Amino acid sequence: xxxxxxxxxxxxxxxxxxxxxxxxxxxxxxxxxxxxxxxxxxxxxxxxxxxxxxxxxxxxxxxxxxxxxxxxxxxxxxxxxxxxxxxxxxxxxxxxxxxxxxxxxxxxxxxxxxxxxxxxxxxxxxxxxxxxxxxxxxxxxxxxxxxxxxxxxxxxxxxxxxxxxxxxxxxxxxxxxxxxxxxxxxxxxxxxxxxxxxxxxxxxxxxxxxxxxxxxxxxxxxxxxxxxxxxxxxxxxxxxxxxxxxxxxxxxxxxxxxxxxxxxxxxxxxxxxxxxxxxxxxxxxxxxxxxxxxxxxxxxxxxxxxxxxxxxxxxxxxxxxxxxxxxxxxxxxxxxxxxxxxxxxxxxxxxxxxxxxxxxxxxxxxxxxxxxxxxxxxxxxxxxxxxxxxxxxxxxxxxxxxxxxxxxxxxxx
Ligand SMILES: Cc1ncc(COP(=O)(O)O)c(C=O)c1O
Numbered sequence: 313x314x315x316x317x318x319x320x321x322x323x324x325x326x327x328x329x330x331x332x333x334x335x336x337x338x339x340x341x342x343x344x345x346x347x348x349x350x351x352x353x354x355x356x357x358x359x360x361x362x363x364x365x366x367x368x369x370x371x372x373x374x375x376x377x378x379x380x381x382x383x384x385x386x387x388x389x390x391x392x393x394x395x396x397x398x399x400x401x402x403x404x405x406x407x408x409x410x411x412x413x414x415x416x417x418x419x420x421x422x423x424x425x426x427x428x429x430x431x432x433x434x435x436x437x438x439x440x441x442x443x444x445x446x447x448x449x450x451x452x453x454x455x456x457x458x459x460x461x462x463x464x465x466x467x468x469x470x471x472x473x474x475x476x477x478x479x480x481x482x483x484x485x486x487x488x489x490x491x492x493x494x495x496x497x498x499x500x501x502x503x504x505x506x507x508x509x510x511x512x513x514x515x516x517x518x519x520x521x522x523x524x525x526x527x528x529x530x531x532x533x534x535x536x537x538x539x540x541x542x543x544x545x546x547x548x549x550x551x552x553x554x555x556x557x558x559x560x561x562x563x564x565x566x567x568x569x570x571x572x573x574x575x576x577x578x579x580x581x582x583x584x585x586x587x588x589x590x591x592x593x594x595x596x597x598x599x600x601x602x603x604x605x606x607x608x609x610x611x612x613x614x615x616x617x618x619x620x621x622x623x624x625x626x627x628x629x630x631x632x633x634x635x636x637x638x639x640x641x642x643x644x645x646x647x648x649x650x651x652x653x654x655x656x657x658x659x660x661x662x663x664x665x666x667x668x669x670x671x672x673x674x675x676x677x678x679x680x681x682x683x684x685x686x687x688x689x690x691x692x693x694x695x696x697x698x699x700x701x702x703x704x705x706x707x708x709x710x711x712x713x714x715x716x717x718x719x720x721x722x723x724x725x
Contacts, residue, residue, distance in 0.1 A: 337687060345684045353682030354704055356695035359506065360574060361540070361636055361663060364697055371572045373629040377618040381611075388610070393601035395422025395608040400580050402620040406544065407535060407565055408582065409552055416587045419594045421601060422580050422608045426536045426566025429581035430459055433532055433562040435600050436583065436593070437497060438464030446497040446532065447489060449473065451666070451688065453506045453534070456499065465497065473508050478668055479656040480510040486519065494528035500554075502535030502563070503547040504662020507690035511541060511661045517550030521557035531558060536566040539633045540640060541661035560585050567616050569663075570633055576612030636694075643693050643701060650705040653712040657693075666690050673711035681707040 341357045360368045394400070400420040404410055410418060423429040437444060446465045448456055449472040461467050470488035474481040492498065500520070503511055512520065524531050533551050541547040555561045560583075567578035585593045601607070619625045640663055647665075648658025657665045669677070669689040677683040683704065685691045696704055 341684055341686070344678070348682050348684075350682040352703070353684065354695065354700050355684050356691040356693070356704075357684045357686055358695070359663065359692055360694075361569065361572065362692075362694045363636075364639065366695075366697070368572065368574075371629060371632050373619050373625045373632065374571060374573065374615055376625055376628070377615040377622075380618060381614055385614070391607055391610060393421070393598045393607050395580075396610060396613045396617055397422075398621070399613040399617040400582075402617060403565060403567070403580050404582060406620065407538060407548055407551070407563065408555060409548075417590060418582055418584050419590055419597060420580060420582045421597050422613050423564075423601070424605055424608045425568055425577040425579040426534065426564055427455065427459070427579070428577070428605065428608065429564035429566070429579045430456070430534060431463060432581050432597060432600055432604070433564050433583070434460050434463035434465055435604075436596055437530075437532070437562070439596060439600070441495065444495065444497060445493065446499055447492055447529075448499045449485065449501075451507055452499070452501075453536075456534070460499070468492075468496075473510060473666070475666065476668055477656065478508075478653070478666060479660075480512070482512070482516055482519075486523070489523060489529075492527060492529055495530070496527075497530045497532050498524060499532050499534065502533045502538065502551045503541045504537035505660075505664070506536070506662070507664045507666050507686070507688070509657065509660035509662050509665040509693075512550055514550060514553070517553050520550075521554045524554065524558050530560050530562070531555070532562045532564070534564050536564075537569050537662050538565070539570045540637050540663060542641075543634065543637065544630065547661075555584055558584070560589075567612065571612070571616055571619070571629070573612040573615065576615070577609050578612035578616055579608075640693055643696050646698075646701045647693070647696075647705065650702060651709060651712065654705065663692050663694050664690055665693060667708065667712070669708065669711050673708075676711065677707055683707055 338357065345353060345355050345357065362368055400422050401411065404420050423432055442464055443466050445468045446460050447468050447470050448460065450469045451473065457467050470485055471481060472485035505511065523529065531554050535551060538544065538547050551563065555563065563582045565580045568574045571578065583593050583597065619629050644657050644660065647654045653668065667689040671687055674685055674687055674689060677685070
């Protein structure tokens with residue numbers, strides 16, 4: 313009796329309703345690349361920075377700060393849902409050129425990575441206005457749509473990228489956003505767009521700011537690659553202009569790329585709101601943080617705080633970040649010069665670009681040349697080196713005429 317009952321009970325658990333998720337395409341790509349014995353293979357798939365040797369090193373300033381922290385930290389007692397307040401304060405100055413302390417219209421909070429900041433912002437918006445429309449340019453980072461929809465917002469796609477030209481189509485974006493209604497939310501990448509690399513000029517940021525102000529749209533900016541485009545100031549000029557132009561905005565920030573702290577999960581969120589609403593925003597952010605992760609992990613944020621608070625460490629960090637941006641810009645120039653179809657890459661920014669390659673071309677490049685890229689043609693430019701750029705371009709050349717499939721989501725990261 314009990315045997316039969318047990319098997320029925322085992323089969324009939326609550327999990328029997330779950331459908332298995334598709335395996336992570338990017339992890340599969342890492343596995344395929346690792347198993348490829350060809351010494352000439354090229355990995356432009358994974359979305360982390362790589363130096364000229366192919367490594368993703370720990371910043372020297374981070375190592376210094378970690379040593380200092382290990383020697384001086386006296387307690388690991390709880391902080392609170394707001395995390396390291398000084399970290400958020402210093403980062404607000406870096407990103408927004410503003411102070412949160414004493415500011416009457418800005419609330420800041422430390423989060424577990426940029427993902428935590430995005431989720432917290434999305435949940436705050438869904439609490440304030442369940443099911444509200446959020447306009448998201450296609451393609452975008454693979455996690456955006458499930459994260460925003462999962463939090464309870466209604467995702468509305470808009471055009472902004474011409475896949476055949478591998479370039480920004482700002483006119484199409486503005487046409488599509490003409491359908492946005494007052495109170496709708498607009499998700500924007502602050503700089504170094506993932507996966508396309510396209511960036512807005514300052515006058516385009518001005519047009520977006522005017523649209524948001526006139527139509528009452530709330531900008532929700534994802535700033536995950538600050539400093540990896542042109543430089544720390546220029547990369548955020550558009551975001552600052554936008555935030556100053558509207559009464560309410562959200563900025564989600566990641567320190568995981570520009571401080572190389574990926575696995576330490578370092579991020580922050582700032583919400584700009586009218587003074588009369590700031591207390592409600594703050595207490596709701598704290599409550600949401602409390603039910604999601606209670607309080608954010610401290611180590612990486614403490615490291616960033618030390619770096620930003622110590623002039624020598626800050627100078628070292630800025631120099632290293634500048635060298636990373638310069639390496640990416642140099643590779644972009646080489647790609648742009650090597651083939652006219654790559655010309656747009658020279659005016660785009662950050663680690664990523666989406667090449668006009670269909671899935672068949674992506675598969676053929678992997679099979680015939682050991683070139684590993686995401687299925688939608690997104691490449692991580694930092695995966696290339698001086699020695700491999702020309703071979704990469706030559707391998708892609710025969711396929712560049714092939715029409716890319718309609719814009720697709722990248723597999724991950
Ligand atoms: C556009 C974008 N936003 C946010 C994130 C999340 O960053 P984090 O690793 O800090 O959660 C990423 C990470 O790849 C990203 O590409």
